[in-house]
Amino acid sequence: MKKMDRLRWDCRRGMLELDLVLTGFLDKHYPKLTESQIKVFKKLLDYPDTELWDMIIARTEPADNTMKTVLQLIRAS
Numbered sequence: 001m002k003k004m005d006r007l008r009w010d011c012r013r014g015m016l017e018l019d020l021v022l023t024g025f026l027d028k029h030y031p032k033l034t035e036s037q038i039k040v041f042k043k044l045l046d047y048p049d050t051e052l053w054d055m056i057i058a059r060t061e062p063a064d065n066t067m068k069t070v071l072q073l074i075r076a077s
Helices: 003-011 016-028 035-044 049-056 067-076
Strands: none
Touching: 003 016, 016 049, 016 067, 035 067, 049 067
């Protein structure tokens, strides 16, 4: 499986809202991300759906400050 195909698969979640936001982000911003931002994005995909959604809608903030830049890009998608 190609790298982008795998990421697209990882963006498929149990919540339709997350599917739409994450795949939109992947299409719009992923090609422009730095290597460190790609690592952060992959780390975000490891979170459970509800925790990730809460961070995306800014209900909670991540403990790791390096995630904030990528979350801002996701929110802007």
